[in-house]
Amino acid sequence: MRQLFPSAILMALTAVTTIAFVPVILTPTLAVVEVAGSPTELTYPTGSGPSAPVAPSETVVVNGIRVHESLAGPLTALLADARADGIVLGGWGYRSSADQIRLRRAHCGSSEYAIWRMPSSQCRPPTARPGASMHERGLAVDFTCNGRPIAGTRCFRWLQANGARYGLYNLQSEPWHWSTNGR
Numbered sequence: 001m002r003q004l005f006p007s008a009i010l011m012a013l014t015a016v017t018t019i020a021f022v023p024v025i026l027t028p029t030l031a032v033v034e035v036a037g038s039p040t041e042l043t044y045p046t047g048s049g050p051s052a053p054v055a056p057s058e059t060v061v062v063n064g065i066r067v068h069e070s071l072a073g074p075l076t077a078l079l080a081d082a083r084a085d086g087i088v089l090g091g092w093g094y095r096s097s098a099d100q101i102r103l104r105r106a107h108c109g110s111s112e113y114a115i116w117r118m119p120s121s122q123c124r125p126p127t128a129r130p131g132a133s134m135h136e137r138g139l140a141v142d143f144t145c146n147g148r149p150i151a152g153t154r155c156f157r158w159l160q161a162n163g164a165r166y167g168l169y170n171l172q173s174e175p176w177h178w179s180t181n182g183r
């Protein structure tokens with residue numbers, strides 16, 4: 001028993017680790033982006049990260065913006081590079097599934113249908129179904145520009161020009177919403 005016990009723990013840990021990394025293993029796509037005029041070649045994962053809502057314990061805070069740990073590196077670089085260009089970005093990232101349900105109640109209505117099944121486009125403002133938001137994966141950020149709405153600003157144009165270098169893409173109907181898959 002003395003000898004078996006540690007190996008049982010090791011096997012359990014291995015199983016947990018394997019499960020945790022399955023989504024990453026299944027989507028190993030890496031986008032290597034060469035940026036004109038830049039001395040460095042940037043490599044950021046595209047389409048990686050969790051494929052379902054995550055627990056708060058899998059998230060970290062980057063300059064006040066909570067995101068999934070897989071997005072922390074790219075977001076840190078994005079915010080720093082923006083700041084170097086005089087662009088001050090803030091915003092909100094991760095929200096729990098409970099938060100998403102609260103938003104659906106507020107934006108879509110309080111019936112079971114409104115909360116769980118009504119198409120996002122019928123809510124004001126449009127709000128993804130619980131379980132379907134990239135914010136619940138920690139892979140979306142709603143950006144602000146100097147603490148103000150970003151639509152039509154220099155900040156927005158900077159993100160349009162540079163966001164993809166950091167694996168962030170805009171949802172066209174929402175200038176503030178940027179995620180790892182544009183949804």
Ligand SMILES: [Zn+2]
Binds near residue numbers: 176177
């Ligand atoms: Zn958003």
